[in-house]
Each structure stands twice: as C-alpha cells, then as structure tokens.
Amino acid sequence: MTATEIRQAFLDFFVSKGHTIVPSAPIVIKNDPTLMFTNAGMNQFKDIFLGEAPAKATRVADTQRCLRVSGKHNDLEEVGIDTYHHTMFEMLGNWSFGDYFKKEAIAWSWELLTEVYKLPKDRLYVTYFEGDEKDGLEKDTETYNLWKQYVDEAHILPGNKKDNFWEMGETGPCGPCSEIHYDSRPDSERAEVSGATLVNADHDQVIEIWNNVFMQFNRLKGGALQSLPAKHVDTGMGFERLVRVLQGKTSNYDTDVFQPLIQFIAEKARTPYPAIWVESKDKVEVDEDSDVAMRVIADHIRAISFAIADGQLPSNNKAGYVIRRILRRAVRYQYQYLGFRDPFLNTLVPVLAEQFKGVFDNLYSQKDFVQKVILEEETAFLRTLGNGIARFNERIKLLTHLEAGQKATGFYESFEPNKINGAFAFELSDTYGFPIDLTELMARELGFSVDIEGYELALQEQKTRSRAAGTIDTQDWIILKDDETSIFTGYDETETIAHVVKYRKVTAKGKEQYQIVLDKTPFYAESGGQVGDKGELVFPDGTIILVTDTKKENGLTVHFVDNLPEDIEDALTAIVDPALRGQTNANHSATHLLHAAMKQVLGTHVNQKGSLVNDQYLRFDFSHFAKVTDEELAQIEAIVNQKVRQNIPLKEERSVLYAEAITSGVTALFGEKYGEYVRVITFEDEFSKELCGGTHVQATGQIGFFKIIAESAVAAGVRRIEAITGVAAEVYITNQSLLINQLKDLLKNPKDLPKSVESLLDENNKLKKEIEKSILEKSSGLKNELAQKAEAINGINFIAQKVALPNAEAIKNLAYQLKDIVSDLFLVLVADLDGKPSITVMIAENLVKEKGLHAGNIVKELAKEVKGGGGGQPFFATAGGSDVSGLDNVLVKAKSFVG
Ligand code: ATP
Ligand code: MG
Numbered sequence: 001m002t003a004t005e006i007r008q009a010f011l012d013f014f015v016s017k018g019h020t021i022v023p024s025a026p027i028v029i030k031n032d033p034t035l036m037f038t039n040a041g042m043n044q045f046k047d048i049f050l051g052e053a054p055a056k057a058t059r060v061a062d063t064q065r066c067l068r069v070s071g072k073h074n075d076l077e078e079v080g081i082d083t084y085h086h087t088m089f090e091m092l093g094n095w096s097f098g099d100y101f102k103k104e105a106i107a108w109s110w111e112l113l114t115e116v117y118k119l120p121k122d123r124l125y126v127t128y129f130e131g132d133e134k135d136g137l138e139k140d141t142e143t144y145n146l147w148k149q150y151v152d153e154a155h156i157l158p159g160n161k162k163d164n165f166w167e168m169g170e171t172g173p174c175g176p177c178s179e180i181h182y183d184s185r186p187d188s189e190r191a192e193v194s195g196a197t198l199v200n201a202d203h204d205q206v207i208e209i210w211n212n213v214f215m216q217f218n219r220l221k222g223g224a225l226q227s228l229p230a231k232h233v234d235t236g237m238g239f240e241r242l243v244r245v246l247q248g249k250t251s252n253y254d255t256d257v258f259q260p261l262i263q264f265i266a267e268k269a270r271t272p273y274p275a276i277w278v279e280s281k282d283k284v285e286v287d288e289d290s291d292v293a294m295r296v297i298a299d300h301i302r303a304i305s306f307a308i309a310d311g312q313l314p315s316n317n318k319a320g321y322v323i324r325r326i327l328r329r330a331v332r333y334q335y336q337y338l339g340f341r342d343p344f345l346n347t348l349v350p351v352l353a354e355q356f357k358g359v360f361d362n363l364y365s366q367k368d369f370v371q372k373v374i375l376e377e378e379t380a381f382l383r384t385l386g387n388g389i390a391r392f393n394e395r396i397k398l399l400t401h402l403e404a405g406q407k408a409t410g411f412y413e414s415f416e417p418n419k420i421n422g423a424f425a426f427e428l429s430d431t432y433g434f435p436i437d438l439t440e441l442m443a444r445e446l447g448f449s450v451d452i453e454g455y456e457l458a459l460q461e462q463k464t465r466s467r468a469a470g471t472i473d474t475q476d477w478i479i480l481k482d483d484e485t486s487i488f489t490g491y492d493e494t495e496t497i498a499h500v501v502k503y504r505k506v507t508a509k510g511k512e513q514y515q516i517v518l519d520k521t522p523f524y525a526e527s528g529g530q531v532g533d534k535g536e537l538v539f540p541d542g543t544i545i546l547v548t549d550t551k552k553e554n555g556l557t558v559h560f561v562d563n564l565p566e567d568i569e570d571a572l573t574a575i576v577d578p579a580l581r582g583q584t585n586a587n588h589s590a591t592h593l594l595h596a597a598m599k600q601v602l603g604t605h606v607n608q609k610g611s612l613v614n615d616q617y618l619r620f621d622f623s624h625f626a627k628v629t630d631e632e633l634a635q636i637e638a639i640v641n642q643k644v645r646q647n648i649p650l651k652e653e654r655s656v657l658y659a660e661a662i663t664s665g666v667t668a669l670f671g672e673k674y675g676e677y678v679r680v681i682t683f684e685d686e687f688s689k690e691l692c693g694g695t696h697v698q699a700t701g702q703i704g705f706f707k708i709i710a711e712s713a714v715a716a717g718v719r720r721i722e723a724i725t726g727v728a729a730e731v732y733i734t735n736q737s738l739l740i741n742q743l744k745d746l747l748k749n750p751k752d753l754p755k756s757v758e759s760l761l762d763e764n765n766k767l768k769k770e771i772e773k774s775i776l777e778k779s780s781g782l783k784n785e786l787a788q789k790a791e792a793i794n795g796i797n798f799i800a801q802k803v804a805l806p807n808a809e810a811i812k813n814l815a816y817q818l819k820d821i822v823s824d825l826f827l828v829l830v831a832d833l834d835g836k837p838s839i840t841v842m843i844a845e846n847l848v849k850e851k852g853l854h855a856g857n858i859v860k861e862l863a864k865e866v867k868g869g870g871g872g873q874p875f876f877a878t879a880g881g882s883d884v885s886g887l888d889n890v891l892v893k894a895k896s897f898v899g
Contacts, residue, residue, distance in 0.1 A: 704727070775810045
C-alpha cells in the first residue's frame with residue numbers, strides 16, 4: 001500500500017464505524033498560553049474533554065499535523081539520529097466524546113491493524129496501565145481483560161505512569177492509556193530475544209505505533225487530578241510509523257513519505273542516500289554524516305513549511321523563535337555536511353507541497369510564499385554562519401591546546417578546557433546568529449560543554465543595553481504624487497531634474513532624518529556591493545539638501561537627508577557628487593577586471609562570494625582554498641594594470657534576455673536572483689563579461705592604476721582581496737616609497753637596504769646578550785658579598801639588603817644563587833627599579849617546614865611599607881609597590897620575622 005492508500009484506509013475504516021471525518025487543526029496554536037504548537041490529535045478537542053464546549057459529533061476521526069519541538073513533548077534531539085521520531089508528523093486518530101469507551105476502542109484498533117492492514121499478530125504487543133500510588137490510581141485490569149480476548153497473554157505488558165498515563169502538558173486532560181507496539185526485527189533475532197523485553201526500551205525496531213488514551217481526568221495546576229464530566233476515547237497513531245511497518249521498512253525515512261524529499265536532496269547534494277561505504281571485515285554500524293543530514297533536512301522542512309503555512313513566521317521570540325531555530329538547524333546541517341553554501345532548504349518546498357496536495361492543501365496554495373520566507377531566512381543565516389563556524393573552530397583549537405597542558409594566561413585565563421565559556425557562546429549567537437542549542441550541539445559533537453549560565457547572563461546584559469538604546473520610529477509616507485515609479489537616470493547622467501514623489505520622517509536614537517523618493521533620480525541605491533550615492537538636491541529658491549545615503553526599498557530608490565526644503569513640491573535638480581561617483585566607478589570596474597584576472601591566474605573555480613565597492617577602495621571575497629601567494633598577487637595586478645593601460649571602452653547592454661546572456665558565457669553570481677532581462681557589462685568580449693547593475697568607468701584607463709593592499713581569509717574556502725585604484729593607489733605608492741627613502745636616510749643610504757637592516761638586528765641581539773652576561777656577573781659578585789653579611793639569629797641565617805640590580809630577573813637569580821650557598825637562609829632583597837620598589841623574599845625549605853614561615857605571607861606584610869602588594873609560594877615570593885621611600889623600613893621590619 002502507498003502512504004496515501006494507508007491514510008485513506010484508516011479514515012474509511014472509522015467512517016464504517018460511524019465516525020465523522022474532521023479536518024486537521026492548524027499546527028500553530030494561537031490562543032492557548034499552555035501550548036505553542038499542536039502536539040497531538042486531541043488538542044483541538046481539549047475544550048470538549050473539559051466540558052467547556054459541546055461536541056458536534058460524538059464520534060470523529062482525522063489525520064492531524066503535529067509538531068513536537070517544545071514543552072512536554074519535545075523530540076527535536078532524536079530527529080535524524082533515530083529512525084522514528086520526527087518534528088512534524090501526522091497523527092491518525094479516532095475519538096469518542098462520551099460515547100464508546102475501552103471495549104470498542106480496543107476491538108476496533110485490533111480489527112484495523114490485523115484485518116484491514118493485515119499485520120502479523122505475533123509481532124504486535126499491547127500495554128496497559130499498572131497504576132500509580134502517588135496519584136491514587138489503580139491498575140487498569142479492565143483493559144487487560146479486554147485485550148486478553150484477542151492477544152496472547154505474553155504479548156500484554158504492564159506499563160508505568162511515564163508510558164501508560166497520557167498527559168497533554170503540565171495541566172489539562174489526561175488518563176490511562178494502552179499502547180500498541182510493533183516488532184519488526186528479523187525472525188532470527190526475534191527467536192533469540194523476546195520482543196516483550198524490548199517494548200518501551202528505545203529499540204529502533206520495536207516501536208510504539210498507536211496509543212489509545214482513555215480520558216478520565218483533568219490535571220490541575222499543582223498536580224491534583226480532577227474527574228472529567230464524562231469519559232472519552234482519544235487515540236493517536238503515528239502515520240509515518242504505520243507506513244513504515246506496512247511497507248516492511250526498518251526506518252520511517254525509507255518509506256514513500258520521506259523518500260521523495262530525501263532523493264531530491266541526495267541528487268542536489270550529489271551524494272547518495274544511503275551513503276555508499278566500503279565494506280571491511282570489522283564493519284561497524286556508523287551513520288554517515290550525510291545520511292543524518294539528509295534525514296534532518298527532510299524532517300525539518302516539513303515542520304518549518306507547515307508552521308509558516310499556518311501563519312507562524314520565523315522570528316526572534318516565542319513560537320517564531322522555535323521555528324527559526326529548527327530552520328537554522330537544518331541550514332547548518334546542509335552547510336556543514338552536504339556542502340551547500342547557497343540557500344537550498346527552500347527549494348524543497350515545491351516537492352513537499354506537491355506531496356501534501358489533497359491532504360493539507362494549505363501548503364500547496366501558499367507554496368511560493370512559504371518558499372520565499374525560507375529563502376530569506378536562509379540567506380540571512382548563511383551570510384553569518386560560515387564566519388561563525390570558522391570562529392568556533394578557532395576557539396576549539398585554542399581550548400584543545402589548553403587541554404594538552406598549556407597554561408592559559410592573560411586574556412585566556414578564564415578559559416576552561418572542554419568548555420565553551422558563556423561570553424563566547426553569546427558572541428556566536430549575537431554576531432553569527434547561532435541558536436544556543438546549535439552551539440551546544442556542535443560543542444557536544446567534539447566532547448565540549450557550554451557554560452549556559454554565563455551565556456544567559458551575557459544575554460540578559462545585552463537586553464538591558466538594547467532597551468536603553470531605544471527603537472527606530474518610522475512615520476507613514478507623505479504622498480505628493482500618485483506616480484509610484486521612480487526612474488533611474490544614473491547610468492547616463494549625474495544630474496537630473498526631478499520632483500519629490502513622497503517623503504517621510506524617521507527617528508532613530510533620538511536623531512531625526514527624512515527619506516525622499518523622486519520620480520527620476522541619478523542616485524545609485526546601494527546594491528550588488530556598490531554603496532549608495534551621496535550628493536545634493538538643489539531647489540529653485542537656492543536651498544541645498546544634502547543626500548547622505550541612498551538605499552533601495554521595494555524597488556524604489558530612497559534618498560536619506562537630514563532636513564527638508566521649505567517648498568518640497570518644487571522641481572529640483574538632483575546632483576550626484578561627481579568625484580565620489582567617479583572613484584566608485586573606478587573601483588567597481590576594477591573589481592570586474594580583478595575577477596577576470598583571478599580566474600586566469602588561480603583557475604575558473606574562483607567565484608565571487610561578496611564584494612564592497614565605495615569611493616575609497618574595493619573588497620572582493622571569492623571561493624578559493626589556499627592563500628593567494630605573493631607571486632600570484634603580483635601576476636593578478638599585472639594583468640589588471642595591463643587592461644587599464646589598454647583603455648578598453650565599456651560595453652553596456654541594458655536588457656539582454658537572461659538565457660541569452662548565460663549562453664554567451666557571461667559571469668553570473670551564485671545566490672543572486674536575476675529577472676528575465678539582465679544588464680551585461682563587458683570589458684573586452686574575451687576578457688570580462690558580467691551581469692551587473694552597478695555604475696562603471698567609460699573606459700578602463702579611468703581606473704588609472706590598480707594596487708592590491710591586502711589578502712586574507714574570511715571563512716573556510718573563502719578569501720578576501722582588498723585593493724585601491726586611481727589617486728588612492730598613487731598616494732599609497734608615494735607613501736611607500738617615501739617610507740623607504742626615510743629608512744635609507746636613517747641607515748646612511750646603504751647599497752642593500754634589507755641586508756643592512758639585518759646586520760643591525762644581529763648587532764642588537766649581540767649587545768643584548770652581552771648586557772645580560774654583565775648583569776649576571778654583577779649579581780655573582782654580589783652573591784659572595786651578601787653571603788658574608790648573613791647574621792645568625794635563632795638558627796636562621798638572616799640577610800636583608802638593598803641591592804643595585806637593573807631588573808627583577810637579576811634579583812631572582814641572585815636569590816636562588818644565595819640559597820645554594822647559604823643554609824637555613826632567610827633572605828629579603830629590596831631594590832629601586834627605575835623608581836618602582838621591589839621586594840623579594842626567599843626562605844630555605846627546611847625553615848618553611850620547621851618554623852612554619854611563609855614567604856608569600858611575609859612579602860604581603862612587607863609590601864605595606866611601600867604601599868603595594870604581592871605574593872607567592874612559601875619559599876619564594878615577590879612584591880611591588882608605589883613608594884620607594886619605604887624600602888628601608890622593609891629591611892627593618894624583615895628582621896621582626898626572625899627575631
Ligand atoms: P514515543 O514513546 O515513541 O516517543 P509517545 O509515547 O511520545 O511515543 P504518544 O504521545 O502516545 O507517543 O503519541 C501517539 C503516537 O504518535 C505514537 O504512538 C507514535 O506512533 C506517534 N508519535 C509520537 N511522537 C512521534 C514523533 N516525534 N514522530 C513521529 N511519530 C510520533
Ligand atoms: Mg515521545
């Protein structure tokens with residue numbers, strides 16, 4: 001039987017028993033503070049059970065879309081790992097509202113499973129409630145006796161409150177239940193181990209398929225049970241599990257419910273499902289990451305799609321946040337294990353919608369919208385995910401070092417091995433959009449834990465901060481002209497006569513700004529990496545309004561200004577700042593030349609992953625798996641500058657059919673959406689041809705000169721080049737050469753500059769060593785002198801001296817040397833190190849033991865004389881301070897410790 005037939009057979013069967021078929025309720029619950037999502041078929045009948053609403057029919061049946069990702073029923077962690085828990089699943093159910101009870105429910109479920117679906121009886125097990133003392137509930141012998149009519153006693157098992165007393169949530173309708181389990185293990189295994197021992201034991205092949213709940217109570221807040229006004233039957237059978245059992249599969253994912261999705265994913269990922277692996281003699285059952293990933297994605301897309309179709313958009317709080325987290329979990333799997341770098345999840349929506357046509361039509365009718373929402377979410381999340389994963393791995397590397405015995409110091413002192421600290425977990429969520437459970441999951445996979453308390457604390461702090469920062473207040477548009485189109489003239493001119501179509505006031509962080517839309521504008525609105533234009537709007541009365549930025553909103557060009565003119569309805573001249581635009585053009589055209597040159601030098605795998613073009617510089621991110629070497633960079637620069645000198649004229653085609661452009665070999669960007677008609681920018685047919693909406697130079701000579709100033713990594717497999725052109729490049733080169741001339745002057749114009757710097761460094765090292773040696777000599781001399789001065793007091797050789805050594809290292813050295821030659825030593829050395837007092841205490845180990853002396857405590861006491869502090873071990877300790885005049889007192893006080 002196909003899944004569709006199996007579902008229909010269920011509904012038909014209960015119609016034949018006098019039931020009315022009702023539609024599924026939405027998966028998203030709106031007006032119930034105790035529940036965010038439908039987690040069982042009975043949710044929509046809660047009021048009927050509680051006696052708060054009348055039942056329209058006393059016998060109903062349906063298939064209900066359910067979601068178990070939060071609250072009492074949360075299976076999220078199991079999904080993809082095991083073979084039978086999903087986030088979203090269909091629950092087939094039949095209900096009696098004060099009509100039939102246990103006898104009929106049990107008889108019919110047995111009839112359906114064994115006579116309609118023809119499941120073998122010896123593979124089925126049933127359970128009944130064993131009672132619970134705390135709740136004052138008795139054993140459900142009635143159910144036991146009913147089952148005995150059909151089922152072998154060895155297949156009727158008692159169950160505890162956890163498994164056999166069903167509750168919707170912390171409060172609400174509940175009652176004892178009777179589950180039906182199915183053992184799908186091969187006969188050989190079944191002969192060895194009885195299925196009865198595996199029921200409710202988390203065995204992958206002995207699973208619960210149906211639960212018959214006998215609703216009798218209402219759980220009140222505080223835990224007490226209250227009898228319901230009438231007795232009801234509420235059953236739930238996992239549709240995907242039933243299909244698996246009937247189709248003879250060992251995993252829900254192998255049925256025709258999931259295979260269309262999984263095979264679609266496998267094809268797009270170019271990875272087979274299940275993964276192919278080489279058999280070896282000690283074969284271990286491992287799940288390939290790609291298999292788990294495909295199951296997770298096939299599962300999650302269902303939850304996400306139905307939640308959105310039922311009106312729950314992903315967002316930053318409550319139910320919306322639950323959906324956003326599931327979505328990000330799926331994206332993270334597709335990114336990390338299936339190699340998808342561009343949005344993918346959303347492309348599953350049409351496949352899913354088709355599959356549920358005629359079952360849950362709400363998805364099919366909104367499939368474009370649902371797909372668009374998912375695409376937007378994915379795009380936003382992907383942008384930061386790559387960077388975040390790189391950051392995470394860096395941190396793990398660092399922590400792994402710690403574990404290997406390296407002592408963390410300074411900034412890293414608060415780090416613990418095997419633990420991601422709260423501040424970092426917060427950074428991942430705040431900057432890179434990692435849900436905390438994603439961080440936990442990634443950490444757990446590597447054997448690390450996450451400091452959740454620290455994370456919560458950081459989160460709380462941020463909430464307090466952002467509340468203080470205030471919100472953006474956008475007022476309604478004030479419309480002056482009904483004409484909604486806004487024509488862009490900026491490809492041809494930088495000055496255009498125009499009218500204001502509409503404007504509005506925006507207040508952010510206490511600052512007022514206005515946004516203006518014109519009927520015609522030469523201002524380029526930020527897009528495709530190129531920043532928005534700046535310039536002026538000049539009104540006839542001479543008023544000049546500065547445009548500080550230009551951005552797109554729903555296809556309209558919005559100009560940002562700080563104030564409005566007196567007469568806003570007058571014709572105005574919109575003038576783009578020509579200098580800024582000119583430099584931006586040069587940087588944009590240079591970006592195209594750079595892209596083409598890189599494909600020549602590095603290979604055609606180089607693809608643009610992002611870019612920024614403004615009047616100052618250009619930034620280009622691209623796919624490439626190694627650092628670009630200095631030679632390669634020089635080669636790339638040479639090609640670009642050659643093209644600049646050739647002064648290649650710009651070829652601009654404004655509306656080329658997308659399909660035609662692609663066949664002509666134009667470079668299109670991944671993850672970018674193009675319309676039917678596109679704009680093609682060409683600099684020499686054979687060299688650079690790109691789909692682009694930006695502004696450019698008229699000929700490459702206007703770029704002047706191209707210079708790369710940095711090359712770095714952005715994320716795994718993505719590198720970044722930063723470069724400058726024109727005057728900026730000229731200034732850069734001039735400064736570099738000035739710098740070199742300065743160095744040459746300082747070194748008296750050597751023939752070979754690097755060589756003379758090298759010998760300077762050598763000489764410096766030599767001198768350093770000599771100084772160190774002479775200090776050592778000096779302290780050795782002091783050693784003997786001080787040893788002479790030892791004073792015997794109470795069996796202690798006491799030395800307290802001020803010494804003239806240049807640094808703490810030298811003093812420490814001296815102390816250790818003295819310890820070697822003077823027995824029973826109690827040593828206090830003080831010094832004035834460039835105006836800072838220094839105290840060192842050294843005590844022979846035998847004195848520490850015998851007399852209980854502690855250098856660390858003593859030095860703390862002594863440091864008070866110099867207004868300072870310090871500490872250390874029992875035999876050696878040091879202190880500093882701020883008052884050198886107290887050093888003599890230190891020496892006096894020192895004696896009190898031995899006297
Ligand atoms: P399990 O112990 O397997 O998690 P459950 O006791 O939580 O199941 P019920 O709350 O009784 O299940 O739900 C009724 C039926 O719904 C189950 O018998 C099962 O067939 C199905 N079901 C429950 N949870 C899931 C899930 N996460 N995915 C798919 N089907 C499920
Ligand atoms: Mg469960």
